[in-house]
Amino acid sequence: MASEVLLWQALNQAMDAEMEADDSVFTFGEDVALYGGSYRVTENLYAKYGEWRVRDTPISEGGFTGLGVGAAMIGMRPVVEIMTVNFALLALDAIINMAAKIPFMSGGQFPMPLVVRMPGGVAKQLAAQHSQRLEHTLMNVPGLRIATPATPQDAWWQLRQAIQSNEPIILLEHELLYFSKGMLDTTLEPIPMHRAVVRRAGSDLTLISYSRTALLAHQAADRLAAEGIDTEVIDLRGLSPIDWDTCIASLGKTHRLLVVEEDCGFAGAGAEIAATLTERCFYDLDAPVRRHAGLDIPTPYNGTLEAASIPTVSSIMEAARQLALEGVDA
Amino acid sequence: MASEVLLWQALNQAMDAEMEADDSVFTFGEDVALYGGSYRVTENLYAKYGEWRVRDTPISEGGFTGLGVGAAMIGMRPVVEIMTVNFALLALDAIINMAAKIPFMSGGQFPMPLVVRMPGGVAKQLAAQHSQRLEHTLMNVPGLRIATPATPQDAWWQLRQAIQSNEPIILLEHELLYFSKGMLDTTLEPIPMHRAVVRRAGSDLTLISYSRTALLAHQAADRLAAEGIDTEVIDLRGLSPIDWDTCIASLGKTHRLLVVEEDCGFAGAGAEIAATLTERCFYDLDAPVRRHAGLDIPTPYNGTLEAASIPTVSSIMEAARQLALEGVDA
Amino acid sequence: MKRNILIAMLRDMLLARAFEERAAREYTRGNIAGFLHLYPGEEAVAVGVLHAAEPGDYVVSTYREHVHALVRGVPPERIMAELFGKRDGCSGGMGGSMHLFDRERRFMGGYAIVGETYPISIGIAYGIAMRELPEAVICFFGDGAVNQGTFHESLNMAALWKLPILFVCENNRYQIGTEIHRHSAVTEVYKRACGYRIPAECINGMDVMDVYKATQSALQRIREGTGPQFLEIETYRFRGHSMADPGSYRPKVEVQAFQDEDPVTVVLEETVPDYPSAEHLSTIGKDNIEHLSGHIHREGFLSADQVERMRQEIADTVEEAVQFALNSPEPNMDDALAALHSNRGQEVLI
Amino acid sequence: MKRNILIAMLRDMLLARAFEERAAREYTRGNIAGFLHLYPGEEAVAVGVLHAAEPGDYVVSTYREHVHALVRGVPPERIMAELFGKRDGCSGGMGGSMHLFDRERRFMGGYAIVGETYPISIGIAYGIAMRELPEAVICFFGDGAVNQGTFHESLNMAALWKLPILFVCENNRYQIGTEIHRHSAVTEVYKRACGYRIPAECINGMDVMDVYKATQSALQRIREGTGPQFLEIETYRFRGHSMADPGSYRPKVEVQAFQDEDPVTVVLEETVPDYPSAEHLSTIGKDNIEHLSGHIHREGFLSADQVERMRQEIADTVEEAVQFALNSPEPNMDDALAALHSNRGQEVLI
Numbered sequence A, B: 001m002a003s004e005v006l007l008w009q010a011l012n013q014a015m016d017a018e019m020e021a022d023d024s025v026f027t028f029g030e031d032v033a034l035y036g037g038s039y040r041v042t043e044n045l046y047a048k049y050g051e052w053r054v055r056d057t058p059i060s061e062g063g064f065t066g067l068g069v070g071a072a073m074i075g076m077r078p079v080v081e082i083m084t085v086n087f088a089l090l091a092l093d094a095i096i097n098m099a100a101k102i103p104f105m106s107g108g109q110f111p112m113p114l115v116v117r118m119p120g121g122v123a124k125q126l127a128a129q130h131s132q133r134l135e136h137t138l139m140n141v142p143g144l145r146i147a148t149p150a151t152p153q154d155a156w157w158q159l160r161q162a163i164q165s166n167e168p169i170i171l172l173e174h175e176l177l178y179f180s181k182g183m184l185d186t187t188l189e190p191i192p193m194h195r196a197v198v199r200r201a202g203s204d205l206t207l208i209s210y211s212r213t214a215l216l217a218h219q220a221a222d223r224l225a226a227e228g229i230d231t232e233v234i235d236l237r238g239l240s241p242i243d244w245d246t247c248i249a250s251l252g253k254t255h256r257l258l259v260v261e262e263d264c265g266f267a268g269a270g271a272e273i274a275a276t277l278t279e280r281c282f283y284d285l286d287a288p289v290r291r292h293a294g295l296d297i298p299t300p301y302n303g304t305l306e307a308a309s310i311p312t313v314s315s316i317m318e319a320a321r322q323l324a325l326e327g328v329d330a
Numbered sequence C, D: 001m002k003r004n005i006l007i008a009m010l011r012d013m014l015l016a017r018a019f020e021e022r023a024a025r026e027y028t029r030g031n032i033a034g035f036l037h038l039y040p041g042e043e044a045v046a047v048g049v050l051h052a053a054e055p056g057d058y059v060v061s062t063y064r065e066h067v068h069a070l071v072r073g074v075p076p077e078r079i080m081a082e083l084f085g086k087r088d089g090c091s092g093g094m095g096g097s098m099h100l101f102d103r104e105r106r107f108m109g110g111y112a113i114v115g116e117t118y119p120i121s122i123g124i125a126y127g128i129a130m131r132e133l134p135e136a137v138i139c140f141f142g143d144g145a146v147n148q149g150t151f152h153e154s155l156n157m158a159a160l161w162k163l164p165i166l167f168v169c170e171n172n173r174y175q176i177g178t179e180i181h182r183h184s185a186v187t188e189v190y191k192r193a194c195g196y197r198i199p200a201e202c203i204n205g206m207d208v209m210d211v212y213k214a215t216q217s218a219l220q221r222i223r224e225g226t227g228p229q230f231l232e233i234e235t236y237r238f239r240g241h242s243m244a245d246p247g248s249y250r251p252k253v254e255v256q257a258f259q260d261e262d263p264v265t266v267v268l269e270e271t272v273p274d275y276p277s278a279e280h281l282s283t284i285g286k287d288n289i290e291h292l293s294g295h296i297h298r299e300g301f302l303s304a305d306q307v308e309r310m311r312q313e314i315a316d317t318v319e320e321a322v323q324f325a326l327n328s329p330e331p332n333m334d335d336a337l338a339a340l341h342s343n344r345g346q347e348v349l350i
């Protein structure tokens, strides 16, 4: 039943399954229809469901994201694709001031089954305007939920869960993961949408991450094992809400935490993760929680500098090594 | 030489002084000219400097903030007033994708002497769409600087420093502070724009805050003194960059830190402050750094609930008391 | 026009005026806080437009929306309770003056960020069109709101996909203190619609019957499937922009500025308001409501006595609304959290 | 028209074509990465417009801006080095293909977020107007960019304040894979300008002389103080949207879809592209450049030999540009930090 697929294919199948199951589900964005989506996520859906359910839009991110909000208020299930997270800056009023607040401001009268999908992150030399991450901005908005699938299985589960939910949900997808492979079993019972997953058990130190850097952290941990550092890796799978219990349980075991994220370190998502876990596990920690994050610099176009501006497997290993040794007598 | 003024008057005088000194300074925004600005900051400037230097704009936040960026590139010194921070969501592309990135993306060719002023925060029952804070969003953007004046003296200094700087700077002003009084001495030598200030020295515990809650923290500290808790209060005066040294010096003395902020706690500005200071002062701390922040909820219109959603002097005192006792044997 | 429609419209206009004037008083008394944007002078717009609409149509409004909600049938006491921030308010006390909502009556909200009504409206209309339903969306906005980017984006999409929307511009010639010729390159707002091939006309908002008729035919064209329609309705607001605004920028500041002998005078001359004078304004007060009641009189539809009785009933209604609001309990934090998580249901998140 | 202008334009068009084709090759070889949007087919727009401009005018462009930069006089080797991400690139290797900048030549940047060129342009123009300088701003954008909210906001402000801007729409009829009649309610782009009372006309972008003349008169009107002007220039792009785009959506996908017998067929029928066929397209290739060289021939301005020599010189220039780019060092992290903090000077922050 399980088969190997690319992450975009898992998303594509999830879209198809939900559109098939519920005719109030529809999707739109730039080039999602005829073209099939920049990252192929909506491939073939136009031919199958027609233009009203799979709609190419003008370049009007603020307007069409707001369109999703209005449609959700009457019970439609819009799935907005913002071509990349970078353009979502133009749609933040719709997301923050409308989608996240209408259910609250109306005293709980309106549903908001809105899904906004946005590819993002540092890809391959797309330069500063096309390499952003908005985690921090969205996390700070009560009323929004955020999922960050890093594997095809999670992509399949989380997109379906998001579409089925009546709350507004942002899917932050990573541009470099669409063409990554993984097993997908569509018959498996899904785990809760925001449950964190321990990708690798370990006892010396915990790495907490999400999205693409969770995969890098996993690779780093596998290699660190060879050096005798037994590392636990947690993929948060989402950023709002955060599954603190899974994290706390891990720290109770390892007493050391490195938070890994691609986002700029200063006021990035990692700040919240580090702050809360330090607060809650303070007396359990053998060393301060460390953050290994992107540099606080707009992403340079030059490839070498771009690569040096975000965590890599080896930089994660180095940060982990230091943390594993911190405070330990030689 | 010093006189008592309202904070808006200090800003107004700062604008006037800079416009007088440099004819490349100009300001614009909704109702800044004929009307004199919603919070009177630009009062009388229209009559004095004329329409090209004090310009009423249409309701086009994205467009006119971007106008500021373009003008700054040719060496003008635009001061944009976004009527409130809530509307800045419509201008984030201009701020984040243009102002913060152009100097970098161009390899350092262009000046960006842009100042964007935005009143914000929870005022008096303005409801969820008009009670926001964007600290977290802006902090995460390398290339931007953020100042948060809480006193007339700082308002005067920081607005002038911002206008004189060639970097893009956001002034987050608090709506409830415009009509607060304070001494202004226009002849004093200014302190550096992002230097934090110890508003009250103390030895038992440190409160770090900024903007309006820094004043509340100060009041709380004065009252806590009566209870025998000697509290140090730091007003960060800005959020990017942050003057860590002043904070670290304080923690070296008190060993306990409460971060106070009005912003929603989850992924708010306080997360970065807590995370970095814990990381840097870990071995010096007698208790975990605590955050006392706004609730993670859109701001309710109802006045009682609104008040209950953000820190007050007494809630700060309560949080400080608990922290002062934490881990201390009874 | 039919007698009962005219009478119903007169009643709503009188109710609107009385409700708003009372809200102003309650604001002064401290029972209402925040921003309070009132509607006196503009009644004919909400009343004419909404009486021509069907109950199945959706209404999307701004922060100056009390009267839209009232005319739509939201009970006055639920609105007043919302202004008071009470639990029985139509938004449970969470929204306040700028955020009235009533799902049952398809009153889709008051929005406080200028320009939000457009995308909300095209979203609802998209759902209607996708389902091939006969309903329409009525989207209100001011003259100042026409310069927001969402206007452009939404009108383009509405026209491109022939969505069933009636765009209604309440042109009161002012964006807070900025007069229309100082905020718009084209002051005939309806001409903006031509860039999207949306049929548009300009209507005298002092005559509720004109407004009613124009709306009726526009809605009919929409239901025939021709796509969006656009009405610019010229109107006036008698009060300042909100209760926080004395409105002094209108004649006083300007006049005073003209007297100055400095170089700015020239500039200001270009900004001479063609807004009516304060005196003129105070007489216009009659137009809107008196225009209609005059007509009703002449046609012999209602006697002076009957109108007086109507006024009295309305005064009672408004008084009852205030009492209801005063007596309604305050919401508590659990109510707030319930509103925030109202869409969670049985979902297990973690 | 004058001989030397025509020859200069021919040279630039040939250089543009050769430069872009070479960039495509270097991309395939891995020397250039990221998004690479090329200009073949559209040369007459950049060349005609920018030859009519003065050196004091400012140019604001999009991500498809190599040729605008080239024609503006940014040295080819500095552009190629930027595409290679090298230190000698015109943006120091920090910007890449979509972010070429050259302050000295008033080349104010390539912007990768669609719709950013408008507000940047009105900002520069505001500064010019405030200073009462004779300069103008040339603002480039595509047909897809016309639907962005900033278009509306910026054109309104430009017209309201009579700012010296020439808006130039490069209408290649496609927004990546979405044809113009599927993204715009009004497909005659120049008509959009009427909503702001901005004079506008539509020009054949295959004829560089038409483009040149239209630009010249528009700029003259701007310098006379009449405010912004708008040119829609009809053009074609021969390649896909970017190097990552095979452009297959144009004929193939559509044709294939039509053959299906499902209900979508009806829908698709409404979206029949009036874009030229692939065959037609391949012949149009000549038009743009050959149109001009044909003219130059007929007028006897240049012999075939002379043109051949020109081509050869250009080939050498492009080759040298590539060698320069290859030999230029990579920037290091200190360079990046210096760029980030380039405006700090002696300022003490803390």
Ligand SMILES: Cc1ncc(C[n+]2csc(CCOP(=O)(O)OP(=O)(O)O)c2C)c(N)n1
Pocket: B030, B059, B061, B083, B087, B090, C064, C112, C113, C114, C115, C141, C142, C143, C144, C145, C146, C170, C172, C174, C175, C176, C241
């Ligand atoms: C995006 C945004 N910018 C600014 C404001 C502040 N503001 C509130 S109402 C208003 C004027 C709106 O004028 P208009 O659209 O003509 O409506 P009117 O108040 O005249 O009914 C402004 C500028 C806002 N609420 N939202």
Ligand SMILES: Cc1ncc(C[n+]2csc(CCOP(=O)(O)OP(=O)(O)O)c2C)c(N)n1
Pocket: A030, A059, A061, A083, A087, A090, D064, D112, D113, D114, D115, D141, D142, D143, D144, D145, D146, D170, D172, D174, D175, D176, D241
């Ligand atoms: C705000 C924004 N939305 C989407 C994109 C992705 N995108 C890049 S180019 C493009 C099409 C632009 O079409 P057009 O304006 O016609 O210019 P052309 O590429 O045809 O020259 C799109 C959608 C973007 N860069 N910015």
Ligand SMILES: [Mg+2]
Pocket: C142, C143, C144, C170, C171, C172, C173, C174, C175, C176
């Ligand atoms: Mg108005």
Ligand SMILES: [Mg+2]
Pocket: D142, D143, D144, D170, D171, D172, D173, D174, D175, D176
């Ligand atoms: Mg195009």
